[in-house]
Amino acid sequence: MKKFCSVFYIALVLLFIYAPIFTLVLYSFVDTPIVGIEQIFKIGFSFNLYVKLFNDAALMKIVWDTLILAIVVALLATLLGTLGAIGIYYSKGKLGKGVSAASRIPVINAEIVTAVALVLLFALIFTESRSYFSLVVGHLVITTPFVVLSVIPKLKQMDPNLYEAALDLGASPFRALVSVVLPEILPGILSGFMLSITLSLDDYIISAYTRPAGFDTISTYVYGAMAKANANSSLPALRALSAIIFVAIILIVVVQNVRARKKGAK
């Protein structure tokens, strides 16, 4: 009975989470701006929206721009955040504590506050306040702290004697850091990298405030299209895009689990 209740509850919450996504996938095959039961019968299923998506040069540019931005941001955030985490962890004094406390501000702060604060800064130092630079900096502000949060636990788990041993065996501090510390904290660095990509792809508010004129990410584009809600917008084609993203993510989850299972079986 208890088991049945657990299974039932889990199934119910999963339904809540996945019903919208299934709706979206279903209607990615129905070429209609209006989502309704009768549209399925009137219009029927087709790949029209997928064709539209891939033929829409402007939309494809937005997809690529979003992905490239996420990768650039994630690489920079990983570099900055990993160095920061190592520095914070080994500095027991005020410097480390100060950087660590400042690093928590963007995590807890409301995104809109972070965004308008950056607007004030960029308006003060640049004549053209919004540029690709301001966009990347904005994304770095919200992603880098999460790299730090991913790397620090790995530093704590590491045997502190490893680094000392490398030094005693004659390695230079730099060499010890690269060939001893780095491999140990690599899982944290990788999860920080992935988290940065996710946060960058997911962001709306920071992008809306720091992007240069004429530059759109998927978020800003979808929000704009929903606000206008006109029949000519590419909103239906975005269902096809979302369906592709959704299937890709499910595949990643399945593959990761199969790999984890195999690891566990060993």
Added chain:
Amino acid sequence: MTKENNALPLANGGKIRFRIGFNRKQLCIPYGVFLACFVIVPLFLIVFYAFTDENGAITIENFIRFFTTPTTLTTVIISILIALATTVICILLAYPVAYILANSKLGKGGTLLMLFIAPMWINFVLRAMAMKDLLTLIGVFGLNNYVNVIIGMVYDYMPFMILPIYSVLIKMDKSLIEASQDLGASPLKTFVKVTFPLSMPGIASGITMVFMPVMTCYVISDTFGNGLITIIGKLIDEQFTTFQNWNMGSAMAMVLLVIMLVSMWVTGGFKSEDTRGTNL
């Protein structure tokens, strides 16, 4: 082993250690400079703008206007109520999920947990669009804007509640529960007196991940509220985009900032261990 190590040229070792300690600390300087420039300085700019008028003269007029305008205060109250409702529903929905995943065979291997957090990887504006489509399909969209907004918020933020509660429950020392049962406590009493209090850090962490974003994430309230529901994030947005009144907008942002700093100070967020499960 350690003894031998210490017996090696000690003076030299000490010197190296001092120099290395300094080197490693230096690694956080680039990040420290970055934070100072793009986090700390901008926050001071908000304070500066909040206490000045458009000519740069010092004033507290912005705050007086903020706290005496009825529509603004209504917005603040509505934001708080929506955030409260969302947070409570998220806890009620997420806690059993986290508990089942952490304690029963169902959750073993992490497959189910992955299913619960996988939607977090889908862009949240697209997720909002999907939920709006579903609500439209079943015909409840636009019936009650507040209910729709709360559904949208819960849908977007629930994973952020599941994750921290789960990571606290999974790390919990199970022998404490056994001890409580051995000492004759009923399962309910064990839960109320042992499990639940021990999971409070997870709940607290979840609240910080849900409450504040809900009060400010105007994308969801715009999408689900038919443009009729304004939350405090939207007020700030309007000041910066529609009205171009950066001073008033900064004053509003500063109110949020103060709430954030106070809650961080109260929950010990500046130094506490992280339970957000960023390692998953």
